[in-house]
Every structure is written in C-alpha cells, then in structure tokens.
Amino acid sequence: MADESKLPVVIRALIQELNSGYFLRFLEKLTGIPDLIADTKLVGGGVHMIERGGKLSVHVDFSHHPTNGLNRRLNFLLYLNQDWKEEYGGHFELWSRDIKTREQKILPIFNRCVVFSTSPISYHGHPEPLTCPDGITRNSIALYYFSKGRPEEEEGVHNTLFKSRPEDSFQLGNFVVRIASSGIVRDIMPPVVYTFVRKLWNRKYTGA
16 A cells, blocks of 8 residues: 555655654665665555465566666565464565576565665565465565666666566466566557556456
8 A cells, every 4th residue: 555645654654764864874874875865655565464375476676767767776675464473474585687596585474674676686575375264364564665776787778677586387377478578568568558557457467
C-alpha cells in the first residue's frame, strides 16, 4: 500500500522518519552511496502484505524511477511480523548473479531490517510460497532510495527482471511474468494494457 492517507498514523510517522535527511545521512555513511534521495511518493514501496501461498520470485528491481528518471540505488525492508515462526517460511533471499547459489536466507521476524544495494546483479526475493496460517500475513515496510547517476559498471536501463532458480520447475505463469519483465511484451503491448497488467501483478504478489 503506497497511499499514505490510508496508513495508521504511527506507520506514516515512521516512513517520514525513514525518509528524513537525518536518516538519509545515516544510510549514506552505512553504504558509502553519496547524495541519496528518498522517494516520498512511495512508487512500488510502502506497506507490503503477503497472504498464505504468496511469494515473490527472484528478480532484480527496475533501474530508474518511472517518473523522475533517478537511479534506484538502495532498498530498505523493515519486517513487522510479531511471533513469526520458521515454519511459516517467507524468507528473504539474496542470490548470486548466475542464480545458482543462494547467498543469504533471512527470516522476516519482527523489527528485523534488511538494507541492500539495487544493481543489475542484486537478485533477491522470497521465492517459496508462504505456509503461514490463513488470516496471518507477511508484513513489511519497503522504501527505495535514489541518486542522480550511479557507477559506470552499473549503468543500464531495465524494468524489473525475473529469473528462475535451479530448483524451479516450469510454470506457465512464471514464464509469462519473466517474458513480460524482459520488456518484450512492454514494447508490443498498448501502454494502458501493460500498466493494468503490472498493477494486477503488484497487487497479487507485493500488496502494493
């Protein structure tokens, strides 16, 4: 959910703090990325809620902000799941650039935070379907930070790009999403139709 007017006051205040100049300076010192810019409109960000059976396949994020063209540099995830159990799944995973090795697996327990750079090789997701009981959701605050320009080796323009892990079996739905994310469908589909399809995908798999 990116509409701040629909969020609880406490969540709105927290997001504003995480987008403040003070916190941006902290992130710059933490990551070494200078001159970070917060996305106060929360494009693709905000509060994400995933229901039982939901997942987010391994992917790299879109490279530029869709309206102002700034370079996407950093993702901030804060988990809001009290009493979350290991058997519920929903682990956040970081994968190698060739999608052959899972480098990190992180349980989304309450108050745990993940900060990672957004680059052409920062493959991540929570690719295993949630097994939490019905009525329990995997909740997180997702915020993205941008800059004017980025290192030359990270240059390039791309949409969100999905990849299959070695253990993933072929599924038509996943295949369609990967083709769509590659830009092929985007180039041949009328913009209004493509935007509608992307909104349905985001609502189903990220809660945005």
